Amino acid sequence: MSTSLTTPPPASNDRSAEDISRRPLQGIHVLDLTHVLAGPSCTTILADLGAEVLKVERLGVGDMSRQVDPIRQGESYYFAGLNRNKRSLALDLKRKGAKLILEELVRRADVLVENFRPGMLEALGFGYEHLRKLNPALVICSISGFGQSGPLRDHKSFDLVAQAISGVMSLTGEPGRPPMRAGVPIGDILSGVYGAAAIASALIGRMTSGRGCVIDLSMFDALLTTIPYFAGRYLADGDLLPPVGSGDPKVVPYGAFPAADGYIAIAVFGDAFWPLLCQGIGHPELAEDADLAKAGSRLERRQEVETLLIDCLKDKTVAEWCDRFAAVGLPHAPVLSVGAALDHPHTQARRLIVEFEHQKCGKVKSVGSPINIDGEPITTSVRPGPMLGEHTEEVLKELGYDAIAIASLKTEGAIGS
Numbered sequence: 001m002s003t004s005l006t007t008p009p010p011a012s013n014d015r016s017a018e019d020i021s022r023r024p025l026q027g028i029h030v031l032d033l034t035h036v037l038a039g040p041s042c043t044t045i046l047a048d049l050g051a052e053v054l055k056v057e058r059l060g061v062g063d064m065s066r067q068v069d070p071i072r073q074g075e076s077y078y079f080a081g082l083n084r085n086k087r088s089l090a091l092d093l094k095r096k097g098a099k100l101i102l103e104e105l106v107r108r109a110d111v112l113v114e115n116f117r118p119g120m121l122e123a124l125g126f127g128y129e130h131l132r133k134l135n136p137a138l139v140i141c142s143i144s145g146f147g148q149s150g151p152l153r154d155h156k157s158f159d160l161v162a163q164a165i166s167g168v169m170s171l172t173g174e175p176g177r178p179p180m181r182a183g184v185p186i187g188d189i190l191s192g193v194y195g196a197a198a199i200a201s202a203l204i205g206r207m208t209s210g211r212g213c214v215i216d217l218s219m220f221d222a223l224l225t226t227i228p229y230f231a232g233r234y235l236a237d238g239d240l241l242p243p244v245g246s247g248d249p250k251v252v253p254y255g256a257f258p259a260a261d262g263y264i265a266i267a268v269f270g271d272a273f274w275p276l277l278c279q280g281i282g283h284p285e286l287a288e289d290a291d292l293a294k295a296g297s298r299l300e301r302r303q304e305v306e307t308l309l310i311d312c313l314k315d316k317t318v319a320e321w322c323d324r325f326a327a328v329g330l331p332h333a334p335v336l337s338v339g340a341a342l343d344h345p346h347t348q349a350r351r352l353i354v355e356f357e358h359q360k361c362g363k364v365k366s367v368g369s370p371i372n373i374d375g376e377p378i379t380t381s382v383r384p385g386p387m388l389g390e391h392t393e394e395v396l397k398e399l400g401y402d403a404i405a406i407a408s409l410k411t412e413g414a415i416g417s
Contacts, residue, residue: 022374037082038191041189047086050378057091058093088388091392091415106126111140111203115144137211139212140214141217142216143218144157145218147221148216157220159186163223168227179243186223190219194217251268252301254268256335257309261317265332268298280328282312
């Protein structure tokens with residue numbers, strides 16, 4: 001039986017004070033009925049924080065992200081990192097035996113996370129009302145493209161679709177060019193982060209109320225929270241700001257500019273940084289220009305300022321400009337490739353790359369959690385993402401099923417391993 005948050009957890013010799021502080025969700029049992037990215041990213045955060053996450057997957061198929069490259073001996077290297085620290089149970093939820101297993105797991109769980117399309121969980125016989133009858137203290141989190149209500153509730157969605165309809169794509173790209181999605185799946189990742197935060201908050205609330213709740217999250221909603229500046233201008237004055245590439249519609253200079261061998265990002269966000277830029281590029285006299293000293297005037301003369309800056313930067317390398325700007329204290333950064341960012345000394349110093357052994361993929365490296373507690377990353381020790389159904393028999397034995405019952409469920413087609 002899972003630990004209840006309505007009372008303090010029992011003392012255990014296996015849970016030192018240090019371990020509890022760094023893995024604060026130990027003792028929390030999570031049923032993970034998610035697939036692809038939004039849901040799995042949510043449950044991975046919970047797993048990294050110490051929760052026992054059981055990934056319930058479709059028999060014979062599993063999470064579709066198991067098919068994502070690179071593939072090693074039939075197993076996805078990507079999946080192994082994304083779904084770290086979880087166990088896998090393979091069920092056919094159309095079978096009576098599988099439904100009974102899931103019902104027992106629900107009774108024992110603290111949290112259930114799913115990202116089926118709205119209505120599918122109910123069609124399987126596990127609607128919210130049934131789940132709450134089985135376990136009134138259960139925290140249920142549903143993550144979908146557009147949420148459990150509204151005219152777009154049943155509209156099929158992926159991150160691209162949500163970025164398009166949320167307005168994010170209209171703000172991304174170069175002026176006068178077609179709209180462009182963000183290069184990373186921010187709708188998926190952000191809804192996963194919001195999901196983990198909401199679940200943790202609900203668990204804290206349960207300590208007082210003793211009751212669970214239903215959390216309804218969508219990629220559409222999450223993406224709207226990324227545009228507060230643009231939304232604020234429209235809601236206040238009806239202004240619609242255009243895309244400006246790597247720049248900002250109201251700040252100049254602010255963006256990525258070409259140097260001799262690559263691009264460098266420069267952020268003059270506020271008038272105090274303008275003299276520092278002038279000093280860094282070797283033109284301190286520009287700081288004396290009364291018009292250019294003010295953000296509004298620089299905005300009116302955007303083309304002039306950016307052309308001047310591009311002309312100055314072309315004669316030196318990115319590394320040389322980084323040294324000069326660092327010396328004067330100007331916010332800047334080289335525009336790095338993914339590989340260069342992963343290999344960067346700061347990435348290594350922050351211990352953001354985790355490494356573990358997978359029985360098929362071999363040595364796997366993955367980006368770990370950004371969370372540090374008491375000076376330590378929470379992903380210093382990682383289990384690889386599970387094989388499909390790897391823990392099926394182990395979980396059933398924990399539920400009290402004997403060898404004969406397990407064999408019968410296999411014959412029925414309710415379980416697999």
